[in-house]
Amino acid sequence: MSVASGTRLKFLDCNxxxxxxxIVRPEHILxxxxxxxxxxxxxxxxxxxxxxxxxxxxxxxxxxxxxxEIAGLDRFLPCYVGLPHATGELGDVDDFxxxxxxxxxxxxxxxxxxxxxxxxxCMGPTLxxxxxxxxxxxxxxxxxxxxxxxxxxxxHPRLNVVVLQTSYRVNRYIFPLFQEFDNLYLxxxxxxxxxxxxxxxxxxxxxxxxFGTGLPLTDAxxxxxxxxxxxxxxxxxxxxxxxxxxxLLGLEWPxxxxxx
Amino acid sequence: MESVFKFALHMGEALKGELIIDAHAHMGTWYNFHxxxxxxxxxxxxxxxxxxxxxxxxxxxxxxxxxxxxGNRAAYxxxxxxxxxxxxxxxxNPNYPESEIIAEIEHWDKEGIIGxxxxxxxxxxxxxxxHYYPVFEFCQERGLPILSHNWTGAPVNGKDTLYGxxxxxxxxxxxxxxxxxxxxxxxxxxxxxxxxxxxxxxxTGSLLTYDAVPEAVRRVGAERIIWGTDNPFIDPRPGLGxxxxxxxxxxxxxxxxxxxxxxxxxx
Numbered sequence: 001m002s003v004a005s006g007t008r009l010k011f012l013d014c015n016x017x018x019x020x021x022x023i024v025r026p027e028h029i030l031x032x033x034x035x036x037x038x039x040x041x042x043x044x045x046x047x048x049x050x051x052x053x054x055x056x057x058x059x060x061x062x063x064x065x066x067x068x069e070i071a072g073l074d075r076f077l078p079c080y081v082g083l084p085h086a087t088g089e090l091g092d093v094d095d096f097x098x099x100x101x102x103x104x105x106x107x108x109x110x111x112x113x114x115x116x117x118x119x120x121x122c123m124g125p126t127l128x129x130x131x132x133x134x135x136x137x138x139x140x141x142x143x144x145x146x147x148x149x150x151x152x153x154x155x156h157p158r159l160n161v162v163v164l165q166t167s168y169r170v171n172r173y174i175f176p177l178f179q180e181f182d183n184l185y186l187x188x189x190x191x192x193x194x195x196x197x198x199x200x201x202x203x204x205x206x207x208x209x210x211f212g213t214g215l216p217l218t219d220a221x222x223x224x225x226x227x228x229x230x231x232x233x234x235x236x237x238x239x240x241x242x243x244x245x246x247x248l249l250g251l252e253w254p255x256x257x258x259x260x
Numbered sequence: 261m262e263s264v265f266k267f268a269l270h271m272g273e274a275l276k277g278e279l280i281i282d283a284h285a286h287m288g289t290w291y292n293f294h295x296x297x298x299x300x301x302x303x304x305x306x307x308x309x310x311x312x313x314x315x316x317x318x319x320x321x322x323x324x325x326x327x328x329x330x331g332n333r334a335a336y337x338x339x340x341x342x343x344x345x346x347x348x349x350x351x352x353n354p355n356y357p358e359s360e361i362i363a364e365i366e367h368w369d370k371e372g373i374i375g376x377x378x379x380x381x382x383x384x385x386x387x388x389x390x391h392y393y394p395v396f397e398f399c400q401e402r403g404l405p406i407l408s409h410n411w412t413g414a415p416v417n418g419k420d421t422l423y424g425x426x427x428x429x430x431x432x433x434x435x436x437x438x439x440x441x442x443x444x445x446x447x448x449x450x451x452x453x454x455x456x457x458x459x460x461x462x463x464t465g466s467l468l469t470y471d472a473v474p475e476a477v478r479r480v481g482a483e484r485i486i487w488g489t490d491n492p493f494i495d496p497r498p499g500l501g502x503x504x505x506x507x508x509x510x511x512x513x514x515x516x517x518x519x520x521x522x523x524x525x526x527x
Contacts, residue, residue: 003310004273025443027471042505043270168466168494171294192466194492195307199296219468221269225501228272229310237272 003231010254011224012242013039013047014106014138015164015189015212018069018076019062021052029216032069032076039075042220044213045242046255047076050108054081059114060089077249078105079138084116085125093126097133104249106162108138111148118148120155127152131159136185136248140165146173153181160185160248162210168192171199178204185248187212188240189223197230197240206236210245265513268312269504275312279518282308282496283525284407284437284464284488285316287338287346291325299492301338305345307491311500314518316346316491317525319377323351324409329364336371347527349377349407354391355384362394369398374525378408386413388421396429405433405524407462407488426456433524434459435486440472441465450479460524463516464488468498473506473516482512486520 020030029035030052039047049070054062059081070076080100085093100107107130111118130137139149141163152161162185166174171193177184178200188197189212200208211227213220227241238253246253268275288299297303299321308316318338323331328351335348350368352361365373376395380387387408399406411434416424426434439449439461446469453459461476461484476485487503489496503517521527 004271006271008270025470027475041507169293171296175294190466192494192498193294193296194299194495195296195303196495214468216470218470219473219502219505221501221503221505222468222498223501225269225497225504226495228269229497229500230272231310 003229005234009238009241011044011211012245013044013213014210014245015187016047016049016215017052018049019052022056032073036075048079049076050079059083078103080107082107082109084122093129097129097135100135101133104251106136106138110143112143127156127159131156136160136162138162138164153184157183162187166191185210188226189214206239207244209240211241263510265504269501280313281518281521282313282316282489283486283521284462285318285491286493287318287320290321295492301342301346304492305342307496317349318346319349319351324379324382328353349375351377352395353383354389358391361391365398375405381409387411388413388416399432400429403431405435407435407437409437422452426458430458435462437462438465440476441467442469446472450476453480453484461485462488464490466494468502474508477508477512482515485516487517
C-alpha cells in the first residue's frame with residue numbers, strides 16, 4: 001500500500017501572515033524575504049498573505065502596508081482585511097471589492113476582534129459586493145458562530161467562504177453545512193480529523209478543501225503531510241494543495257513564473 | 261543533501277527502513293466529536309501503514325472517559341489482533357477504589373505491562389492522587405514509564421508535583437504529554453527535563469507551534485523527546501509532518517520518532 005505521489009505537489013498557502021505583530025517570538029518570521037526563505041524550505045510555491053497590522057491595528061492601514069511589503073514579489077497574493085461598509089473606513093465597498101478582485105486577492109474578516117456583526121444588517125452590503133466581484137472571504141473559526149456562518153452562506157450563495165483555523169472537533173458542525181451549501185470551503189491547516197481529508201472528499205467532493213499553514217505561527221510540515229500522505233489520487237491532492245484556492249482567486253494553477 | 265525524512269514527506273512515501281513508534285495513541289470513538297471509521301484498531305493500522313509507523317502504544321478513549329477497565333481490555337484485545345503493531349498502555353482512573361486499581365495492575369501484569377497512561381484532566385484529579393501510588397510503586401520496581409496528560413496537582417514533598425514525584429520514584433520515566441504545544445509549555449517542560457533525568461517530553465498535540473521541536477532539541481537534546489500523535493483522536497499525519505520537516509538532523513529525528521520509545525518502553 002502506498003500513497004506516494006511520485007512527484008512534488010505545488011502548494012498555494014491561503015493562510016500566512018506577514019508583518020510586525022504585537023506579540024512575537026524570536027523564531028517568528030515577519031518580513032517578505034524571511035517568508036520566501038521559509039516557503040523555499042517547506043516547498044510552498046505561493047502564499048495568500050494578510051498583514052498583522054490589518055488584524056491588530058487598522059484594516060485600512062494594514063492593507064496598504066501589505067501592498068507595500070509584497071509589491072513586485074510574485075510569490076505572494078494579497079489577503080485584505082474587510083470591515084462593514086457603513087463606517088466608510090475602507091472607502092466605497094464596490095471600489096474595495098473591485099480592487100481586491102483585480103489583484104486576485106481575498107478578504108479576511110475579524111468580526112469579534114474588530115467589534116462588528118456578520119448579520120445582514122451589518123455586513124450584508126460588503127458581502128454582497130464581494131460576492132458580485134467574485135472575491136472569496138476567509139473566516140477563522142474563533143471569529144464567528146456557526147449559525148452566523150450558515151446565514152452568510154444562505155444569504156450569499158455566490159459568495160465563496162473559506163473557514164480557517166478549525167480543529168479536529170468540527171465535523172458535527174461542518175458536515176451539515178457542506179451538505180446544505182455549495183459555497184463553503186475548508187482550510188486544512190488545523191483540520192486534523194482522523195482521515196478527514198478523505199472523508200470530506202468522498203462525501204462532498206475534492207473541491208471543498210484548500211491548503212493553509214498558519215505560518216509564521218505554526219509549522220508547515222504538518223499541513224503538508226496531511227495532503228502528501230492523503231489516500232487520494234494525485235489530481236485531487238494537487239487540487240487541495242493549490243488548485244482549489246487558485247480557482248477561487250480566479251487564477252490558473254500552477255501559476256506561471258518564479259516559484260518554489 | 262536533503263533530509264531523507266523531508267524528502268519522504270514531500271513525496272508522500274511511507275518511512276521504510278526506519279523504526280517509527282507512536283508512543284501516544286488512543287483508540288475507538290469519543291463523545292466530543294466525530295472520528296471517521298470510528299477509530300477502530302484496523303483503521304489505525306491502515307493509517308499507520310500509509311506513514312510507515314511500525315507500532316502504536318494505545319489507551320482507548322473509553323479509558324480516559326467513563327471506564328478504564330473496559331478500555332484496558334479493549335487495548336489488550338487489539339494488541340492480540342495486531343501483534344507488534346498495537347501495544348497497550350494500562351490506563352488508571354484514580355477515582356475508583358485503590359483495591360480495584362491494584363487488582364487491575366495485577367490482572368494485566370500477567371499479560372505483560374510496558375507502561376501506564378494517566379489522564380488527570382479528564383478524570384478531574386491531581387497527578388499525585390493517592391490512588392496513583394500503586395502505579396508509581398509498581399513502575400519504580402519494574403523501571404517502567406508513565407505517560408500523563410499533565411503532571412500538575414498538589415505539592416509532593418514540598419515540591420511541584422512532577423519534581424516531587426520524579427525525585428521520589430527515580431526509576432520511573434515520567435513522560436509529559438503535549439509537552440511542546442505552545443511556548444509556555446515548551447519553557448516549563450524543557451526546564452523540568454533539564455532538572456530531572458527521568459523526565460521525557462512527548463511531542464503529541466494539535467498545536468504545531470512554529471520551531472518548537474528544534475528549540476526543544478537545542479534545550480534538552482533529542483534523546484529526551486518522544487514522538488506521539490494522539491491517533492485517532494487526531495489524525496497522525498500532522499504530527500508526523502511536523503517532525504519530518506523540522507530543522508534537526510536525521511539522527512535526531514530517528515531518536516525522537518522511534519529509538520527513544522524503544523529504549524523507554526523496553527521494546
